[in-house]
Amino acid sequence: MSERHEHTTHPTHAHDEHTHPDEAGHDLHGQHDAPMGHEDHAGHEGHGGHEGHGGHAGHGDHVGQFRRLFWIMLALAVPVIGFSGMFASILGYPLPDAAWVAWISPVLGTVMYVWGGRPFLTGAVSELKARKPGMMLLIALAITVAFLASWGASLGILHHELDFWWELALLIVIMLLGHWIEMRSLAQTSSALESLAALLPDEAERLDPRTGDVVTVAPSELVVGDLVIVRPGGRVPADGVVTEGTADVDESMITGESHAVARGPGDPVVAGTVATDTAIRVRISAVGEDTALAGIRRLVAEAQNSTSRAQRLADTAAGWLFWFALGAAVLTAVAWTLLGQPDDAVIRTITVLVIACPHALGLAIPLVVAIATERAAKGGVLVKDRLALESMRTVSAVLFDKTGTLTRGEPVVTHVAPVAPHSEQEVLALAAAAESDSEHPLARAIVQAADGQGLAVPRAGEFRASPAEGVSAVVDGRTVSVGGPAMLERHGRQALDATSAWREEGAIILHVLADGEVVGALALADEIRPESREAVDALRVLGVQVVMITGDAEAVAQSVAAELGIDRVFAGVRPEHKAAKVAELQAEGHRVAMVGDGVNDAPALAQADVGIAIGAGTDVAIASAGVILASDDPRSVLSVIELSRASYRKMKQNLWWAAGYNLVSVPLAAGVLAPIGFVMPMAVGAILMSLSTIVVAVNAQFLRRLDLSPEVSARAVLRREPEGMSPASAAAA
Known part of the structure; x- marks a missing residue:
């Protein structure tokens, strides 16, 4: 890393360092071990039904689709449920005697099944093709059985107990609500690869080899061998070698080196890096997919595509419940038929298949995720x-x-070593005076250190900057210089002994000279x-x-x-x-x-x-x-971490509540207790279904009590006993 302190010699370009804060903000020795992200988790294994809407890329569309569909289906569900004969008998209110009333639920229920149920039906087909039954197949099975049984009951073909129009409407509305919440939580922002491409400048200044004129072209038009000019604060448009000029180049976005690196004739420079202080000429050596930036893009794409995708907890539970419900339905049909009661066999089997899709399971995960992400956002x-x-x-x-x-990614003054009879405050004030007209990050750090101590900084004149040495100015009649080893060498001076320890710590070291004599030294480092x-x-x-x-x-x-x-x-x-x-x-x-x-x-x-x-x-x-x-x-x-653990606990609790409803209600609906005279009525099943949904919704709300502010989370953890650590490690912590 360079210890030189270089400043712009072009006052007209002094602002360039600030024109692009994301570019030059880490200037000379300025920062960023920059990270980039864990997959944009490209492709959480969505429900099969989402594939029909464009897959991962269409999550933004999914939010709008499910939102619109939910509100439309909710409006249709009100009359379907209200005019359902079975629902009216459960709650005990009378329906009008008009003949057309009996057809409101069948007609609107059919619209709900075909329109509102489509995402689940197409998803079920995808799960069947993949031979991976899950939530979509379980929902599709329940609404299809409810739809067919309800029409059978409405037409007088099946028993009136199988009038499930109200249950069909509730299933579709609640499942759409769950998927709307889920899609909203899964909506993604712009691609990381597109952001990588944005590091390249929009234009490059190419020198015409015949006339020497500067021609502005797009980086994509550059070819190997072209000569380009990179001005102060500008980005290198393609990989190349410096042919003329010397500049500190901020390579932090590519190499992670927090200090800008001096690049001169013969040195390589990389596409996307920033010349922080002076202009350089660069001979292009690689373009397009051959550049280092393109290589990083490929690595990101490979890592994203190779990342294993976790199976959703709810889908796993739904897969188990699908086989559980199907097995229970088959056993129910066989058992009641063998008992010589085929009519009861039909009623019990259909009831089992409808009950097998609990509303709560569709909300168990999305509700927790929605509340968890909301709480997280409030906690930063x-x-x-x-x-x-x-x-x-x-x-x-x-x-x-x-x-x-x-x-912090910004240099700060950490040590000042004065030479007698000068004091630390005097050395820092002189350095700040000399640096006051510079826009360099190290200069700003020195001026801020003086301001922080409330020092009286004298006015300076005749400011000069040398990219190879540092700066100088006339302060109170003395020529004060601030710079690195090259400046000391030119004046024939030696570094102070105190700086050897700083050098071992990796600090940036600047010496302060007054009329050619060393009066002190400064150490600057990235502040923790x-x-x-x-x-x-x-x-x-x-x-x-x-x-x-x-x-x-x-x-x-x-x-x-x-x-x-x-x-x-x-x-x-x-x-x-x-x-x-x-x-x-x-x-x-x-x-x-x-x-x-x-x-x-x-x-x-x-x-x-x-x-x-x-x-x-x-x-x-x-x-x-x-x-x-x-x-x-x-x-x-x-x-x-705290949010992850808390939300996982809620997910498990909700899944147990949702699945527990099935584990209890399905056998009862199948008539497992019929030998002792108890067969669970459909009305009781409906009440249990609603209760499980309410319990899941209320349980998820407790996440709102979680305080996720950084200081609260850290101090709460520090009050605990260490987890999974050896006694020695625990003592060290």
Whole structure:
């Protein structure tokens, strides 16, 4: 990493560093071990019925479709239920004597079955083709049996007890509500791969080899061998080699190196990186799919496509219940027929098949997910992928990107070493005066440090900046210079002894000279977030191993790790190797959550079991992660774990309530207690069905009491006994 302090020599371009805050904001030594995200969980195995609506890409359409369908079906369900003879007899109210009244429920019920039931019927066909019975097949079976039995009862072919129009309407409305809630929770934002492409500039300035004129072209028009100009604050349009000029290049979005790297003639530069201070000329060496950025895009796509997709809990339960209901129906038909009561066999069998689809099962998971994601958002946690939230409870290792995640991603002054008779305050004030006209990130850090101490900073004049050395200005009649090793060498001066320890910590070292004499030195480093230590400690209490990964040098990484109490560090890791480090942890048996905030960690976030993006990070990270932390507080990871565990408990409880209704009511409806004179009436089954739905809905509401603010989550965890840790580890935590 470079220790040089370089500033723009083009005042007219001084603003360029700020024109693109996502580009130049990490300037010279400025930051981002940028992450990118855990799959956009491309393709949570949706219900089969969703395939007919365009698959994963159409989740946004699904929300609108299910919302419209729900409200239309709800309007139709009111008269269907209200004018159902069976429903009226259950509640004990009379219906008008007019002949047309008897046809309201059959006609509108048929519309509901064909129109409102279509998503479930097409989904059932998909599940049958895949030979994987699940929720869709169970719903389709229930509404189809209810539809056919109801028509049989309406036409006088079957017993009047089989008038299930009201039950058909309730099933369709409640299942549509559940799927509307589910689709809303699964709606995805823009693709991570599209965000990666957005890193390239819209235009490139190519030099015409014959005339030397500058021609503006699209990056896609560049070919190998072209010569382009990259101006201060501009992005390199394609991979190439610098032929003229020297600039500090912010490669953080590609390499993860938090310090900008000096690039001069003969040095390679990568597409998407930013020349922070001066213009350079670049000879293009790779374009299109051959660039490093395209390579990262391929890695992300491969990791996303290879990610195993978890089977939904509700679908699993529905699959079991389908075979349970089918088996119970067959046994019921056979048993009642053998008993010489074929009419009862038909009634009991149809009742079993209708009851087999509990309303509660359709709401058990979507309700929990909807409430959990709402609570998460209020706590600064945005859940894009339900499977990521479910997986977080099983995570055994959290891999933190260093820069911008555990640290602020901005340099701050950490040490000042004065040379007698000068004081620390005097050295800092002189440096701030010389740097006051610079827009460089290190200059801003020095000025902010002086302001923070309330120092009186003298006015400076005759400001000059040299990309190879640093800056100089006249302050109170003395020429004050601030810069790195090149500046010391030009003045024939030696670095202060105090700086050797700083160098071992990986700090940026600048010396301050007055009239050519060294008066002091400054150390600058990426500031560690004050919340990071609490986050690390709390994770260890939960028995989760904390690992740090960074593109920075070993010295920088170990210094941060030591301060935070992190035992395991991967330093100097390039993007393609970061994914391999995640895989290495997974090979050790860990379920890994990756936390980061930029582009270069994209493959690692996609490889991880759960990708978590810091909301202050790049669009790519936000688009590709399963969970997004709206704040940049690392303690929010605790909120995600707590939410995952709480919502999983609610999901299990709701599934047991929903499935428990089936386990009890189906055998009773089949007549298992008929030998002792008890056969469950249809009305009782309906009441139990409604009660199970109410219990599931109320139980899910308790999630609203969960406080997911980062500080509350972390402190609540720290008050507990350590989980899954050795006594030594527990003591260390």
